[in-house]
Amino acid sequence: MLLWSTLIYNPLCHWVWGGGWIGAQIGALDFAGGTVVHISSGISALVTAIYLGKRDGYPTHAMAPHNLPLSVIGASLLWVGWFGFNAGSAVSSSELAATAFVNTNTAAAAATLGWMAAEWMRNGKPTMLAGPPVRWRVWSPSLQRPAS
Numbered sequence: 001m002l003l004w005s006t007l008i009y010n011p012l013c014h015w016v017w018g019g020g021w022i023g024a025q026i027g028a029l030d031f032a033g034g035t036v037v038h039i040s041s042g043i044s045a046l047v048t049a050i051y052l053g054k055r056d057g058y059p060t061h062a063m064a065p066h067n068l069p070l071s072v073i074g075a076s077l078l079w080v081g082w083f084g085f086n087a088g089s090a091v092s093s094s095e096l097a098a099t100a101f102v103n104t105n106t107a108a109a110a111a112t113l114g115w116m117a118a119e120w121m122r123n124g125k126p127t128m129l130a131g132p133p134v135r136w137r138v139w140s141p142s143l144q145r146p147a148s
Contacts, residue, residue, distance in 0.1 A: 012036045031089040031100055071129060079108050
């Protein structure tokens with residue numbers, strides 16, 4: 001952890017917040033520390049996944065989540081929390097906050113639709129884990145599957 005903090009996280013913090021090339025030269029806005037957190041954790045997760053290799057038993061054995069309701073509840077809470085984190089980081093009710101709010105929802109919707117399409121192409125149907133929340137299905141009849 002100390003090595004990771006020193007070699008990965010601290011340089012990224014400087015690049016974004018300390019006048020480094022991401023914050024000062026590119027002019028990137030960092031809402032709630034997302035740039036540093038997502039870049040460092042995403043690249044670290046990718047390196048770890050490559051290092052560990054493929055899962056034992058995948059893809060011959062099904063590896064669905066063991067508790068689908070808790071997975072959906074957790075994802076929903078995370079989605080709602082993003083609004084406060086991202087739009088709230090503007091520290092005012094402004095155009096910047098509204099843009100962050102809309103982008104947060106659009107990114108989550110695009111990710112959901114992308115994952116749902118990938119699962120549909122691979123498995124022939126999307127599941128609740130990849131599909132939209134139940135309330136979206138009620139709002140949009142086009143997302144409801146026809147009765148078999």
